[in-house]
Amino acid sequence: MTMSKSDQSVHKRSVRFSPERSLFDQLPAETRIVSRRVRTAELRTEEFLLNVGPQHPSTHGVLRLVVSLDGEVITQCDPDLGYLHRTFEKISENRTYQQIVPFTDRMDYLGSMNANWGVAVAVEQLAGIEVPERAEYLRVIVAELNRIASHLMWMGAFGADVGAVTAFLFGFREREMVLDMFEEICGSRLTYGYIRVGGVAEDITPRFVKLAQEFLDLLPSKLNEYHDLLTGNPIFKQRTKGVGVITLDEAIRYGVTGPMLRSCGFPWDLRKDEPYSIYERFDFDIPVYYDGDCFDRYRVRMDEIGESAKIVRQALEGLPEGDFKVKKLARNIKPPVGDVYVRQEAPRGEYGVYMESDGTIKPNRVKYRTPSFSNLSILALMTVGWKIADLVAILGSVDIVLGDVDR
């Protein structure tokens, strides 16, 4: 078949990427394939798939993110979880009620005290155990100190994520003082197992009180130091302000809680809204910010450090005399048949424990609702359209603990 003159002209035009669709369709099939290939090469660049993690300096553990990039801009981000899954829920179902507590240390290892507490309260509610007042005070003190330590550690890690390595060491320096206190009362620095069913493991010592006073006196000046180093820094602001914004509506739809939710302008804190333990006796505020970006998440946490310090100070002043645990507790607790759901405000958000008893010494069903998991679920939504450098800042601002995500 010979090509007519008009056909040739059409062919020429198609090579010059004529936008007319009708002309393109008129072309012979083989020409169309070639021309389409040229078109795609000309107009659309190839997607760049980047595998971040599970071993990466900024995934805070073993999180894997499969990121599609258009240049430096993220077009898609798929978190791949489960690298640290240790079946804690199933293990908990095969242990006696008292034996569950140490496992929760390994879930949120930066907020172990809070993790212990939830389980202890769940078992106490199931079995109807009344906890002495002094034990409640001690629980509040250590849980709030743990919150401070967790936020300090987060501040350091977040600073390192955006490139301010010095902040990392500053955060650790003050966290060390909290760890010293915990070492004093329970002997360990990371997995405490201090809050137990029926009270706490040991009474506090005079040295603990002295260390705590020193720490609380020092903290305001140190907070100012962090504000000098990070909060007022123009580069830090540039890196965090308006980055990774989520709206309140999105946050609620994804079940985001804790500082992330409070940075979207919703003052939801279980310590105030559903006061558990003895929190209604203390005077403290819930810091709220309204932009829902990385900078506001940072500010919420920094303010919470101060509020937690206020609670610890009041609790230390009002600490009553008495027992620090229930005097007589059965070796194997057998709660009556029933179930319970306990939720508390952990450093990272709402921590829930569902426990179902069938009347034996082991729970029939245990489920942990961990804040990191829910907070991480919004990551894919938050990161699209931002740059690869922002991915690190946004992921850091979520404050995940992989042990808490995978359980």
Added chain:
Amino acid sequence: MNTMLSAILGVLILFGVIALQGLILVYMERKVSAWMQSRLGPNRVGPWGLLQTAADIVKLLLKENIRNERSDRVIFFLAPILAFVAPFAAFVTVPFAATIGFRDLDMGAFYVFALGSSVVFAVIWAGYGSNNRYALIGAMRSAAQMISYEVPLVTAVLGVFLVAGTLSLREIVQLQSQGLWYVAVQPLGFVLFLVAATAESNRAPFDLPEAESELVAGFHTEYSGMKFAFFYLGEYAEMLVSSCVLVVLFLGGWLIPFANNANVPTWLHLLSFVSKVYLIIFLMMWFRWTFPRLRVDHLMAFGWKVLMPLALVNLLATGLIVYWLKS
């Protein structure tokens, strides 16, 4: 034959000096960062940990050189060499004192900047040759960054050349001995040069090509052993050469302030030069351990929208003043 011998000797001395400086700088960086982060820094190997960097070099020499199977063999091999050789060669024209220096070129400043900008090839080769995605992103960033900062850097120093009327580094220092140092004549140029030079040597807050928290190790992710050491040494050599050029162009080189420089022994001049250089290096280390890292688009915006207009204004003002004074 004699010139050949002296040239080889010169290169060996230069290499020895730079390698020693590299060791000292790495140690200094560790101690300075430790001091800023309330740590102790190295303190085990030798007195005050002085031999730590030497021990590290031994470790790096003994390490296996791992090469990615699908990397580009030639490019992968050449990148670290260029990364070290370019800043190393730039030292040839730096006048350390009135009579100490390897070669005074008429186009000395041009030569230094030309070599300084060729480091970008090393980074791109490393990123492309190692067949690693992190390295590739690092290399792409580096290319963009180097172009964005090379232009304001050179535009900022053009003012100095206008005032001095020469490109020879030695003559520029000698001109400063007759009047004010150029930091007083060109304050804006000095600041611009300092910022752009920090960016040029890929140090924080402009360390995007290697951005540890984002890109693992950026363009040198795949490098190990001595090849990695060459990148490392190259970075410090580059920092050293930028500081040297800064001192020469703006801070009077080897000159001692408030003294009759004609009657001062040479070793004092050398000491003056070295202490000025180390002061600038300390400043750069201070930047690194205080500031967060800039984001890539902010970096470009800063380079083109802030530094570049300022550099142009500086150049225009200097040109007009020089013209007005001459006529």
